[in-house]
Amino acid sequence: MTKQVPVKVDMEKIVSLCRRRGFIFPSSEIYGGLSSCWDYGPLGVELKRNIKQAWWRAVVQERDDMVGLDTSILMHPHVWEASGHLEGFTDPLVECQSCHRRWRVEELTDNKCSSCGGEVTEPRQFNLMFKTFMGPTEDSASVVYLRPETAQGIFVNFQNVLNTTRKRLPFGIAQTGKSFRNEITTGNFIFRSREFEQLEIEFFVKPGSDQEWFDYWLKERFNWYTRLGIKEKKLRLRQHPQDELAHYARECYDIDYLFPMGWSELEGVANRGDFDLVQHQKHSGKNLDYFDEETKEHIMPYVIEPSAGVDRSALAFLCDAYDEEPDNDEIRVLLHLHPDLAPIKVAVLPLSRKEPVVKLAKELYSDLRQCWMVNYDDAQSIGRRYRRQDEIGTPLCVTVDFQSLEDNQATIRERDSMNQIRVPIAELKKTLQAKLEGEDLFILPLGGSVWKE
Numbered sequence: 137m138t139k140q141v142p143v144k145v146d147m148e149k150i151v152s153l154c155r156r157r158g159f160i161f162p163s164s165e166i167y168g169g170l171s172s173c174w175d176y177g178p179l180g181v182e183l184k185r186n187i188k189q190a191w192w193r194a195v196v197q198e199r200d201d202m203v204g205l206d207t208s209i210l211m212h213p214h215v216w217e218a219s220g221h222l223e224g225f226t227d228p229l230v231e232c233q234s235c236h237r238r239w240r241v242e243e244l245t246d247n248k249c250s251s252c253g254g255e256v257t258e259p260r261q262f263n264l265m266f267k268t269f270m271g272p273t274e275d276s277a278s279v280v281y282l283r284p285e286t287a288q289g290i291f292v293n294f295q296n297v298l299n300t301t302r303k304r305l306p307f308g309i310a311q312t313g314k315s316f317r318n319e320i321t322t323g324n325f326i327f328r329s330r331e332f333e334q335l336e337i338e339f340f341v342k343p344g345s346d347q348e349w350f351d352y353w354l355k356e357r358f359n360w361y362t363r364l365g366i367k368e369k370k371l372r373l374r375q376h377p378q379d380e381l382a383h384y385a386r387e388c389y390d391i392d393y394l395f396p397m398g399w400s401e402l403e404g405v406a407n408r409g410d411f412d413l414v415q416h417q418k419h420s421g422k423n424l425d426y427f428d429e430e431t432k433e434h435i436m437p438y439v440i441e442p443s444a445g446v447d448r449s450a451l452a453f454l455c456d457a458y459d460e461e462p463d464n465d466e467i468r469v470l471l472h473l474h475p476d477l478a479p480i481k482v483a484v485l486p487l488s489r490k491e492p493v494v495k496l497a498k499e500l501y502s503d504l505r506q507c508w509m510v511n512y513d514d515a516q517s518i519g520r521r522y523r524r525q526d527e528i529g530t531p532l533c534v535t536v537d538f539q540s541l542e543d544n545q546a547t548i549r550e551r552d553s554m555n556q557i558r559v560p561i562a563e564l565k566k567t568l569q570a571k572l573e574g575e576d577l578f579i580l581p582l583g584g585s586v587w588k589e
């Protein structure tokens with residue numbers, strides 16, 4: 137069905153859907169929540185897993201110039217000295233002299249505390265890294281930091297990967313994992329939180345080929361989002377002006393998405409030059425260079441870094457997929473999620489709660505679960521059950537009825553078009569697989585028919 141009026145997606149609708157259907161809950165909710173930390177519920181955890189899997193597949197599994205890594209969150213404190221985070225990963229903040237809340241200067245009017253109206257101090261640099269202590273003593277010698285980016289785990293393992301995989305330049309290392317930042321300005325749901333998950337690639341290249349690889353990765357990463365269904369008109373590239381570049385970056389573009397609150401960064405692609413390897417070589421005293429067999433020279437590779445976030449991607453995919461359609465006197469809410477991302481791929485919906493229809497439906501359910509995340513729902517009318525699946529983005533529903541017992545056929549209903557086909561049960565799994573991979577619904581298996589258009 138084609139829609140005439142594009143629906144306006146506001147953040148409240150997304151937050152409400154996520155809460156209502158078990159995608160995302162406030163962290164520690166029974167204690168009143170913990171500011172800008174979020175828990176992913178049964179559907180949210182599937183969405184996140186699917187995002188990570190789609191990313192890993194595109195950047196590691198399907199390439200021969202990439203390998204994966206999973207490094208620890210706590211790292212030697214010297215890492216953050218070398219990387220520049222101890223000194224440079226800061227925000228200038230003012231502090232209220234009466235209630236001691238800290239603010240960015242631009243958040244204040246008349247230089248007064250926005251909470252209590254008190255006088256504020258001069259701006260001071262405030263480091264965004266979370267500190268903790270390692271071991272039984274809590275002194276300065278035992279301070280460690282929760283990593284603010286996964287990237288450093290990759291840089292400090294550069295030689296380990298080089299020595300154990302025999303990769304030659306150009307090649308990359310990918311890692312997904314939690315990062316932590318004591319962000320001052322949070323909000324906009326999961327867009328900016330204090331604990332989040334990153335998807336990072338450090339792609340090592342010969343100096344001189346860095347611009348070419350920078351352009352390549354920018355295009356590649358932009359296309360990853362559109363391949364997974366994000367509308368191209370809702371994405372844009374934004375170059376960082378010189379005064380916005382991070383301390384390590386020679387060049388950086390953001391891939392921005394038009395979120396409900398406006399254009400904001402979805403992913404950053406930076407040319408980090410040789411900054412990190414040089415810094416770690418200097419601070420660790422270990423040789424981190426690369427021997428180029430062709431020129432017989434020792435060189436320091438340059439690094440192109442496409443750095444994305446799982447949570448921010450999840451928010452973009454949810455906002456982009458959200459839709460409402462008139463449905464008699466009601467509204468059909470649906471998520472047009474790409475099948476690879478949909479938390480539940482197929483729902484089995486028996487049209488009767490009586491035997492032997494239930495037996496058949498349960499058999500199909502347990503068979504299909506071998507392949508995908510599948511829901512079984514027999515509560516309320518079939519119309520309501522379809523709506524429940526539409527709202528969580530389930531691409532396909534399978535119904536069985538008394539007729540199925542006679543003709544050994546089941547009905548497949550597609551989420552977006554609501555069209556239906558009837559197929560032999562023996563062909564069901566193969567047909568579902570093909571449709572989930574993008575085949576047109578009306579390409580029918582032998583013995584199949586169009587059920588309803």
Ligand code: GAP
Pocket residue numbers: 284285286287317319326327328329330331332333334336401402403404441443444445446447448449
């Ligand atoms: N290693 C480079 C780096 O960390 P960044 O632009 O600070 O660069 C990369 O972060 C990505 O990580 C962002 O584009 C975003 O998707 C995600 N990200 C960063 N801070 C975040 C936060 N506070 N909450 C959620 N996601 C965040």
